[in-house]
Amino acid sequence: MPRIRIFYGWWIVAAGFGLEALIGALLFHAYGAYVVLLREEFGWSKTMLSAAFSMARAESGILGPVQGWLTDRFGPRALMRVGVVLFGVGFLLLSQVGSPVTFFLTFFVVAMGSGLAGYLPIGVAIVAWFRRRRALALSISSTGMAVGGLLVQLVALALTHWGWRWTAFASGVVILLVGLPLAQLVRHRPEPWGLRPDGDPPAADTAAPGRAPAAVVERSFTAKQAMRTAAFWHIAIGHGAALLVVSAVMVHLISHVTERLGLSLQQGAAVVTLMTVMQIAGQLSGGWAGDRFSKRAICVGCMVAHALALVVLARASAFWMVAAFAVMHGFAWGVRGPLMSAIRADYFGSASFGTITGMSSMIVMLGMMAGPLVAGALADSTGSYRAGFDTLAALAAAGSISFFLARRPPAP
Template sequence: MVCDRGVAEDSTSGGGAPSRQGRSLFYGWWIVIAGSALQLLHSALLGQAYGAYVVLLREDFGWSKTMLSAASSLREAENGIMGPVQGWLLDRFGPRAVARAGVVILGVGFMLFSRVNSPPTFFAAFFVMAVGASLAGYLTVTFAAVHWFERRRATAIALTSSGFALGGMAVPITVLVLDLAGWRTTAVLSGLVVLAVGLPLTQVLRHHPHEMGLRPDGDPPRATMREVEDGKPPLVFPPAPDFTLREALHEPSFWWVSLGHASALFTVSAMSVHLVSHLTQSQGYTLGQASVVVFFMTMLFLAGTLSGGVVGDRVSKRGLVVVCMGMHAAGLLFLAHAVNTWMIAAFTLLHGLAWGWRGPQMAALRADYFGRASFGKIMGVSNMVILLGTISGPLIAGYVYDRTGDYRIGFDILAGIALSGSIFFILARKPSPPARTA
């Protein structure tokens, strides 16, 4: 990947249109909007709606919580295993091509899901959806945001992540369609929506700002930032010390951030699968009432995401994440031992805000620590570590429920894991620039 950190070329070369950044919205923000919309589709139709599918699939087929949790874990396993490949594809072909392929695969996957009639067909269809959601999802849109922003990187990542929150707020609509039309018809309609809306959105994505004669954050070309005096050449800025994948893997901070991220996703992935079931079966909520809790939690996630991006660009990202992990742990304890509405409300507040504040910092920390040049590969390999949390979280909660008939012990275990994540992030100090011989 060519890194445009030295003196910029004349912005009129290569068919760019530099003047547009002075008279219209910086194109990077259009990429953020498109990425957010792609995340919204995935979140509303599958990511945060799967908990409602779990209730209906269990009613229709009598499948165990462990098996239904395993499907979510399969999705996350695919994300982790495919991470390095997806990172390479992004670095090689750019986010537009990768996202376009993902949208098509996800749409087809929903069609297959509507025909499920046995565990093998269920897992096969879910795997197809998982591949599509991964290629058109978080890593791809975050990759684009990282390349188009530097000073406002956390804000850009936060805004792309806000689509996931907005999708969660739309889950009650998905639940309504599930109640009225059934899960099979809902799956077909979801596939059609993904194709009709997702494909145009992928056309907005671009790889590098310099492809359009622009610079990150919409800044002017650096060669024009300082006047040439007395015939002297313009000031040349040395390249920033971006890490290669090999160099990043030798840094302890890579592993501490990855383990901390995994600790957070023990909680998030378990809630995406089991929260609705816990509220309906352990707390006596109706499916509609449970969806309202998800709605308010997602509103708080959205508020946290938007404010977390701004805060993350101004304070210590690592310190903010340490606090968030403690909030995740406290929220889970309230949920596990809830005996009244205010304890459910406390969980909703703590988990929603922590999720939102922490999320944008995960990719922003890695970009700040290791740079942009190999970001796709670094995030892809990191996903293999994150896999530990995304697979194990739902399985722990589901297994404990199947063994005890209650989620309490499982949620207590997950709270302890979340608290350990604070320690991992405390240890994740920014590495020194890589030492290279001339």
């Protein structure tokens, strides 16, 4: 039988999936559980623990343009290897902290590592390797973050039985042993390897009977040209509004359900698991839909769903209401997430995608920073998350308007 060759772009998608799973399981989805235990041991406020998360996101926003330029200039693999080392070493150091200062410093290292190893460089590589199936490839890769949410039950179990210090140390070891080989698989562009995006044959062969359809002709903006368009700013503002909700939920969901409904830490992790199952369903269906229908219209609908879900969570008095939130928010997050990269690549091309995404991050990360701070500060001052969640829901609803206005710009 003839040997079936898998297009190498799919190996890059698999590597991205694995790295996103590590980041999701050990950091983003698990941070809320760490918050509960750190508050118990040190008595630190929700505002302070929210500030650590927000500070780390500020790093991504500030360094995003530089990281984007470096990724376009030197390729994603070099940055990802550095990121994996920082990510792993940061967790090893986190296991030894004993004061707010050391916690902030070590968490900064963890966050910087996860940023260098994760979303932006993975997206740069996938955008360069795919055009027709770009949304699907991005959605499969980003599903790793959601699968990490499923694995958070294991992290919660480790936190319960081993404590947060040993769990953090073990996380660092796993990151170094698994993350470095995955980063090594990533390549920047297919052309130096004699390949074309989507695995298409050479241009001269595409007209032959039975061949794959002709490659999509791509238009590319420079970063300066993209920033002169209204679409660049509307997408960035809408994306930032979405992350207001996502980041607040990451940090405060488990605290909210354990304090308001009296759930255990592992029951709180089960809510995250349900949300993550819906996120996976949303990512896979959203990737398929994004290659066929208007990405902009899909994003508008997802923002409305984010807002409604947070309103339900703010008023949750029974487990079914928390479950309803998890279903709505998880599905909307899953559908919308991969389309953030896909719509930018469709509008602005892949040539300067890293720099364009990095410039966007200065605005996007304002949402990632503000979400936990708003929810945490209002919870500390009012004794409830309701006011904070309602405020963020209103801002998320307003974000749907930004996506509605984000029309494709004319070619430069």
